[in-house]
Structures are given as C-alpha cells and as structure tokens.
Amino acid sequence: MTTPHESADLHLNIGGYALDALDPADRAAFEAHLAACPSCRNELAGMAETTGLLAASQRVTPPARLRSNVLAAIAITPQLAPLTSSALEQPAIDASPDAVPPGSASGIAAAADAPGSAADAAPTTEHPASNVIAMTRRRAPTATRLLAAAAAVLALVAGGLGWRNATLSNNLQQAQVTAAEVTSVLTARDAKTTTTAVKGGGSAAIVSSASLDQAVLVADNMAPAPAGHVYQLWLISASGDARAAGFLDPNSVGQGAEVLAGSINQAKTVGVTIEPAGGSTSPTTNPIMAVPA
Amino acid sequence: MDSRSGSPRRHLSLVSGVGEALPSGSRNVAERDTVWAVTPADSLSDVMLRVAKGDEQAFADLYDAVAGLVHGISRRVVRDPAQAEEVTQEVMLEIWRKATRYSPAVGSVQAWVATIAHRRSVDRVRAAQAATDRDLVAGTTGSMAPSTPYDEVAETVDLHLETERVRQSLSKLTELQRESIVLAYYGGHTQSDVAALLGVPLGTVKTRMRDGLIRLRDALCVDLNAEGVRP
Numbered sequence: 123m124t125t126p127h128e129s130a131d132l133h134l135n136i137g138g139y140a141l142d143a144l145d146p147a148d149r150a151a152f153e154a155h156l157a158a159c160p161s162c163r164n165e166l167a168g169m170a171e172t173t174g175l176l177a178a179s180q181r182v183t184p185p186a187r188l189r190s191n192v193l194a195a196i197a198i199t200p201q202l203a204p205l206t207s208s209a210l211e212q213p214a215i216d217a218s219p220d221a222v223p224p225g226s227a228s229g230i231a232a233a234a235d236a237p238g239s240a241a242d243a244a245p246t247t248e249h250p251a252s253n254v255i256a257m258t259r260r261r262a263p264t265a266t267r268l269l270a271a272a273a274a275v276l277a278l279v280a281g282g283l284g285w286r287n288a289t290l291s292n293n294l295q296q297a298q299v300t301a302a303e304v305t306s307v308l309t310a311r312d313a314k315t316t317t318t319a320v321k322g323g324g325s326a327a328i329v330s331s332a333s334l335d336q337a338v339l340v341a342d343n344m345a346p347a348p349a350g351h352v353y354q355l356w357l358i359s360a361s362g363d364a365r366a367a368g369f370l371d372p373n374s375v376g377q378g379a380e381v382l383a384g385s386i387n388q389a390k391t392v393g394v395t396i397e398p399a400g401g402s403t404s405p406t407t408n409p410i411m412a413v414p415a
Numbered sequence: 416m417d418s419r420s421g422s423p424r425r426h427l428s429l430v431s432g433v434g435e436a437l438p439s440g441s442r443n444v445a446e447r448d449t450v451w452a453v454t455p456a457d458s459l460s461d462v463m464l465r466v467a468k469g470d471e472q473a474f475a476d477l478y479d480a481v482a483g484l485v486h487g488i489s490r491r492v493v494r495d496p497a498q499a500e501e502v503t504q505e506v507m508l509e510i511w512r513k514a515t516r517y518s519p520a521v522g523s524v525q526a527w528v529a530t531i532a533h534r535r536s537v538d539r540v541r542a543a544q545a546a547t548d549r550d551l552v553a554g555t556t557g558s559m560a561p562s563t564p565y566d567e568v569a570e571t572v573d574l575h576l577e578t579e580r581v582r583q584s585l586s587k588l589t590e591l592q593r594e595s596i597v598l599a600y601y602g603g604h605t606q607s608d609v610a611a612l613l614g615v616p617l618g619t620v621k622t623r624m625r626d627g628l629i630r631l632r633d634a635l636c637v638d639l640n641a642e643g644v645r646p
Contacts, residue, residue, distance in 0.1 A: 137624030138606040142537040143599035145607065167522050172632040174526035176600050177533060179581035181483035182490050184503050189478060192504055196474055196511040204467070204515040352542065363513075366538060369545070400498070400542045403505040403535050404512075 136162055140169035146368045146383030147303045154335040154385055203361055303381045307331050307338045320344050321410040324375075326394070328413050330386045337386040337415070339394070344375040347396055354397040355382050356405055357389035357415070364404050370394065389415040459524035466514040474511055477524075482507065484525065485532040492536035492603040502539050506532045533600070540603045584634035592627030595620050 132155040138144045139152045156162050307313065308329055317327040324344035330337035339355060347353050353370035367382040374380060382392065393412035395405040459480055465473035482503065489502040509531055517527055585593050591613065598609045606624065610617040 134621045134625065137628050138599070138621055140628055141596060141599035141624060142533050143604065143606040143609065143624065145605050168632050169628045170522050170526040170530055172628055172635060173533065173600060174523065174529040175577055175581055175635055177488040177529035178484050178525055179578040180487035180491050182487040183483050184486035184500065188500060188504055189482065192478060192507045193471070193475055195508055196471060199508060199511060201469060202512050202515050369542060399546055400539050403509050
C-alpha cells in the first residue's frame with residue numbers, strides 16, 4: 123500500500139475528493155496536492171460540474187419558511203471580502219480567547235474579518251506568527267508535557283483502542299492513517315509548536331509543519347465539551363474565512379491529538395469553538411482558544 | 416461494458432489546460448469543455464455578480480433557483496428532515512457570505528453551490544455518525560447500511576429533466592462505478608466505508624470513483640449535445 127503522501131496515490135484520490143468521500147487527513151493531503159497540481163484542478167472542475175448535476179437531479183423544494191428565515195438572516199449577515207482586493211492585509215489576530223468582541227455571533231470570523239492591518243499576510247512571510255504581537259504562547263515550558271501527551275496519543279493510536287469505533291477495518295485503517303499523520307507532523311524537521319491555555323480548563327498545542335502543510339492539535343487536560351456539544355476546529359484564512367477543520371474527538375480531550383483537515387499554510391489562525399453536536403458551517407460561539415497558524 | 420474511460424486520448428484531453436492546443440483527436444472533447452460553460456445554471460453567474468455586491472433581491476432570485484438543489488442534496492445525504500433543513504439554511508447563508516469569492520472562471524454557479532451543499536451535508540452526517548458510533552459496539556454494521564439506491568429516490572424529488580438524464584447516465588456505468596459513486600455522493604460515505612460496504616479493496620474504489628465520474632461527465636456532456644443545448 124502506498125503512503126498518502128505519494129503523488130500518484132494523491133492523484134487517485136481525486137474521485138473521492140470530488141465526492142467528498144475522503145476522511146479529513148486524506149482531504150487535507152489532497153487539497154495540499156491540488157494547490158500545486160494544475161492538471162488535478164482542471165480535472166476536478168469537470169468532476170464538480172458532474173457532481174453538480176448529480177445534486178441537481180435530486181431537487182426537493184424546501185419548506186417556505188426556510189426562504190423567509192434565510193432572507194431575514196442575510197439582511198444582517200455581512201459578506202466576506204473578495205479575495206482579489208487588498209483585503210490580504212489583515213489585522214493581527216489576538217490569540218487571547220478573551221479578546222474576541224463579546225456578543226459577536228461568530229468570534230473567530232468577526233475577529234478575522236475586522237478591518238485594519240498590522241500583520242502582513244504575504245505568502246512569502248515564513249512565520250507570520252512572529253509578526254503578531256498580542257499573542258499568548260508558551261513554548262519551552264510545556265515541551266516536556268507536550269511530548270508526553272504526544273507519546274500517549276501515539277500509544278493509543280497504535281493500539282487502535284477506542285480511537286474511532288467505526289467498522290473494525292475502517293477503525294484500524296483510520297488509526298493507522300491518523301497515527302502516520304500525527305507522527306509525521308510531530309516529527310517534521312520544521313515542526314513549530316504553539317501552546318495556549320484553553321478557556322474552560324487545560325491547554326492545547328498546535329504543532330504545524332509548513333513543509334507538510336499540516337497541523338496537529340494536541341489536547342492536554344481539556345474539559346469535556348458541554349453535553350450535546352462538540353469541540354470544532356477551524357482554520358481561519360488571512361481574509362477571515364473560517365474553514366471547518368474537523369472535531370476534537372471527545373475521547374481525546376483529556377489527552378489526545380487531532381490532525382486538522384485543511385492547509386495550515388493557507389491559514390492565519392487556528393481556533394477551536396464549542397458547537398452544537400454535528401458541528402456548524404461557521405463558528406457560532408466565541409473561541410475557547412485561538413493561536414496564530 | 417466498456418471500462419476504458421482512462422484511455423490515453425481521453426486522459427490527455429482531461430489534463431490539458433484550457434485554451435491549450437489539443438491534438439486533433441481531442442477536438443470533440445474540447446467542444447465538450449465549451450459545453451460545460453453553457454449548462455443552464457450558468458445563466459446564474461450574472462445573478463451571482465449582483466449577489467456579490469450585496470443585492471438582496473438578487474439573492475432572493477438565487478435562492479429560488481438553487482434552494483431546491485441544496486435541499487435535495489441535504490435531504491438525500493442527511494436524511495433527517497429537521498437536520499436537513501438546518502443544513503439547507505446554513506448552506507444558503509454560506510452562499511450569501513461567500514458570493515464574493517465565486518468566480519465564473521472556475522465553474523458554474525450550480526457546481527459551486529452543489530459543492531458547498533454536499534460538503535456541509537457530509538460534514539453534518541459524519542459528525543453525527545461519529546457521535547453514534549461511540550455509543551455502538553464496534554463492528555455493528557446496522558448504521559452502515561447502504562442508502563436508498565439511486566433509482567428509488569423519494570417521491571418528494573421534483574421531477575426534472577436532469578433527473579432522467581442523470582439516471583440514464585448512471586445506468587451506463589459499470590455496477591461497481593455506479594455503486595461507488597452513489598454510496599459516496601448520495602449516501603455520504605467515505606471511500607473507506609464504500610470499500611467495506613462493497614467488499615472490495617480501497618484502491619479499487621478509488622479507481623472506480625474516478626473513472627466513473629469521468630464517464631459520467633462524458634455521458635452527460637453527450638446528452639447535452641444531443642439536446643441541442645449547444646449550437
């Protein structure tokens with residue numbers, strides 16, 4: 123079996139990607155590949171038109187009240203800034219969870235959408251995080267704890283115990299993929315660790331590798347999410363677009379790790395919010411943690 | 416059935432950039448590429464331009480044009496009616512927020528909308544699945560039952576020209592191609608789940624999904640031509 127990082131294997135995942143049939147790690151790997159592969163982008167465009175027709179063949183008229191709900195909602199919902207404008211100049215994201223404007227419907231998005239500019243988000247900046255001043259992070263003091271947590275995670279994953287109770291084969295496969303992803307990020311030569319306290323208790327570290335274009339969230343002693351809620355992970359771009367990057371498995375809050383689905387290099391901020399079970403399409407609560415990507 | 420959809424000529428045409436000189440044998444495929452930009456949904460790109468400028472009336476028009484598609488896919492994938500309604504509303508709001516990011520150069524409005532709708536539906540169903548799985552004994556397969564076959568769609572589906580065209584195109588695929596695509600797209604399953612459900616290696620499913628989508632694309636293009644959508 124080939125590793126997920128081999129190009130041929132990545133290219134073969136194009137069908138699964140077009141059908142949204144990849145697990146988060148494979149999805150992230152393929153998106154990284156896509157960014158550098160014009161032929162895949164070209165092929166994907168045709169597949170997207172095809173799946174668009176698969177969707178169009180299943181039209182079901184929604185209840186009329188949805189229309190009034192949505193039209194009422196858009197009247198008070200701001201639109202994202204276009205990508206082509208000078209909106210690439212973005213404000214510094216204060217990583218302190220308490221810095222988000224209270225009452226904001228969407229803390230992360232609001233913070234990232236705010237006008238103004240302090241940090242240059244140009245892709246040539248190797249470590250955009252270093253430009254951000256208002257940032258609470260600790261590196262060395264928690265390194266040992268982090269490594270211990272990571273080791274525990276790897277042991278858990280390697281044992282395949284309680285990681286994801288899907289079908290047995292899927293479980294094993296997922297565990298192997300996850301373990302490989304986590305290991306590759308944690309051991310990457312350019313791995314960069316940012317640790318932060320988590321609102322509600324415990325701490326978390328984001329370990330990211332620019333060369334792998336991936337990041338892992340390592341949770342340490344976090345409290346379980348409130349009943350009926352989940353910890354949802356977000357990758358927020360320089361332009362303020364919060365992209366869902368998966369969930370922190372409830373079994374992992376005490377000590378565990380999750381690979382963030384999506385490109386870390388395209389993200390400016392990594393955040394976690396508490397969302398209703400099932401997750402949300404964009405953050406609906408203030409983040410319990412947010413750190414520069 | 417012909418399963419050589421990855422034949423060299425076709426593959427070459429698929430990896431050729433737009434506007435790039437194509438070998439003479441690929442001329443018909445180049446025309447098809449043009450056809451894709453002429454799908455009926457493309458008339459929505461003007462509406463999208465207005466929506467991107469914050470035009471709420473234009474968004475109402477867009478809603479009327481695509482809400483059925485969005486709700487159809489969320490109903491199909493999420494299944495639970497109340498949750499599907501939530502997803503549909505979330506997707507329509509996301510379309511409003513991201514209208515500024517839509518580019519006609521990348522694809523039709525229909526494809527863009529469907530991509531968002533399907534991704535959100537799948538995210539919802541997998542998050543729910545993960546929650547359910549934790550309460551189930553590992554190995555229980557009841558929750559993994561395949562979705563309704565494509566030709567047994569709920570009666571609530573609006574009868575539509577596209578419905579029949581897609582049904583016919585799906586019937587031209589090999590069984591494995593069709594099942595892989597239907598389980599993934601309409602069932603919301605991952606390719607690993609599809610492999611387990613069909614009892615075939617993961618690599619086989621990956622290949623069938625890709626080849627099947629390419630054949631489906633070509634079949635739907637041919638049908639567009641047959642209907643005279645393109646002069």
